[in-house]
Amino acid sequence: GEDETALKNQCTSLGLDSSVEWMGRTDDVPAALAEGSVFVQSSRGEGFPLALMEAMASGVPCAAFDCAPGVREIVRDGEDGLLAPPGDLDSLADRLLRLTGDRELRDTMGDRARVNVQRFSEAHVLERWEALFRLLDR
Structure with a gap:
């Protein structure tokens, strides 16, 4: 959403980039939940x-x-x-x-x-x- 850039910057500033995978939007909620x-x-x-x-x-x-x-x-x-x-x-x-x-x-x-x-x-x-x-x- 609209906070994506700020959240990614915060992730980087906290040194978490190697621990976070940004999945993006999806219309397949059951598949996302299954993962x-x-x-x-x-x-x-x-x-x-x-x-x-x-x-x-x-x-x-x-x-x-x-x-x-x-x-x-x-x-x-x-x-x-x-x-x-x-x-x-x-x-x-x-x-x-x-x-x-x-x-x-x-x-x-x-x-x-x-x-x-x-x-x-x-x-x-x-x-x-x-x-x-x-x-x-x-």
Whole structure:
């Protein structure tokens, strides 16, 4: 995006050029997620983030700020992802390091994420709506 030049300059000034690969834009989100090992939702405010659910559905464990009820509803902290207190960069970095440093934890949380996020699938949500309507129709 518009911050690309500034971010690349910051990367260079921090001496991280050999550790960072700039992927650019893509329209193939599933393929990009399949190549990733961790997804970070660093937004300081979110409603019900679809990107987070897409990552989880791809089996990618997430680290995120617990910035809104939607994030907490999606990620089960310690089970299928890790949440950090809102705006606490050190805590988010800690969660990210825990995931990147432990392959078994990543794999376990990724597998759980893929299963757990299905509670938001179209079929499951429709089933819940129909159950509500049956209850109200009594």
